[in-house]
Amino acid sequence: MKRYFKTVDQQIDILKSRGLIIKDENLAKEILLHYNYYKVINGTIMFFNRKDDPYKYLDNTTFEEIEATHVFDKEIKKIFLNSILDIERHLRSIVAYTFMEHHPEANSYLNPDNFNNDKSLIDANIYSMSKTIDNFEEEVNYNKSIKYYYKKYNHVPLWFLINFISFGKLVNFYETMKDNEAYEVANDFTKFLTDNIPEAKGYYLTQRQFESVIKNIKEIRNVCAHDNLILSYKCEDDIVDIAPIHDKYGIEKNDDKKDLFNVYIVMQILLTKDQFRDLSNLIRAQIEELRKLINKKAFDKVMESIGFMDIF
Structure with missing residues (x-):
């Protein structure tokens, strides 16, 4: 034996x-x-x-x-995870604001008519939202907060609830947003892109580009959070070509865009200039x-x- x-x-x-x-x-x-x-x-x-x-x-x-x-593997994961937490904060805020601007009614995030036509993903998201409310009602630390919003608004507003769903569920929520709303979210981050890369002024991200970015960031976040090996890691899909970024780094349209470096450079879309500079300095060190x-x-x-x- x-x-x-x-x-x-x-x-x-x-x-x-x-x-x-x-x-x-x-x-x-x-x-x-x-x-x-x-x-x-x-x-x-x-x-x-x-x-x-x-x-x-x-x-x-x-x-x-x-x-x-x-x-090195361990420290790089800490650095990326910390920056991705900043990205999460930005994304949660803008997704919630955009969705509520278009759907201000109570419990609008539980109405499938407020999303695109991907029924299975919509159903999963609505279930996740409902489950999150149920779970946090039972949590001692959040019990008073949940009850407060129920008492004041007779529902839990998305701008509050969105802070308690996972990053993966947040990405799924973005995927199910109506096209015009998802496009607005993507282009709310244009300022970050042009601050980091001035040559990108006048460039507008598509929903498909932005979705590919946040999905690969989600993959890297999971690797870091679960302490898996980041060295040699490749994301499942390529990031869709974003000319101002990939041209700057000499990356051709058909080149592989699945590695950590390709996630690093597109983080300029979701981090402020100071945040991306700090990320770069820590990696360099x-x-x-x-x-x-x-x-x-x-x-x-x-x-x-x-x-x-x-x-x-």
């Missing part, structure tokens, strides 16, 4: 047998115990392995390099730190895996 469990001592022996240099075994054991062998080792080996034997490390590869790459800690060949592979080659 095979034994799938390995003690940290056995894990160390396996790594040494694969050619990994471990200078401080006690520290390596502590890291493997606290952060999981799969995430630390399996999540980074592709940047340090040999072509002729993918389970063997290149000569002179150290555990410190493996750990530095693992830390992590890249420079990694550059100092691992060999150039591995560093280039890591950068290629997220699309950040020759950017900073």
Whole structure:
């Protein structure tokens, strides 16, 4: 019978047998115990392995390099998640405002006639909204707030409720908005785009472009929030070409637009100039730190895996 469990001592022996240099075994054991062998080792080996034997490390590869790459993955996820929370705040506010401007009546978000023709998604959204109200009525921390809005308005306004649905449900809500309303939401973010890229002045986003942007941001958010590996991650679909952004970075219309870099550059649509600058500076600092800690060949592979080659 095979034994799938390995003690940290056995894990160390396996790594040494694969050619990994471990200078401080006690520290390596502590890291493997606290952060999981799969995430630390399996999540980074592709940047340090040999072509002729993918389970063997290149000569002179150290555990410190493996750990530095693992830390880079962890810190980049924190940075992106923090910026995506800013994006969520902007998007929640504008979606709620636009929808209520067109549908000011009570409980308008529960009326399927106020959405497009995607019945299955509309039904799912309406169910989600109703379920959110029911769930938060039972929560001690929000009980008074929910009751307050029921008492004052005899319903829960969307501008309040929208703060309690998940980002995924928010994206779904946008997908079901009527075309003219979804278009208004997309173009309310034009100011952010032109502030970040002045050459985009006069450019208007389509609903399809904006939808592709927020869906890929949602994917990256989920990767970060669930602490999955961000290195080498590719979104399910390409972001639809947005000329002012992709032209600036030399990305052709038919190029792949699924990696982390492509999500990073379109975040200019949903972040203020200061917020995007802060995001860029934090990413740059992590890249420079990694550059100092691992060999150039591995560093280039890591950068290629997220699309950040020759950017900073």
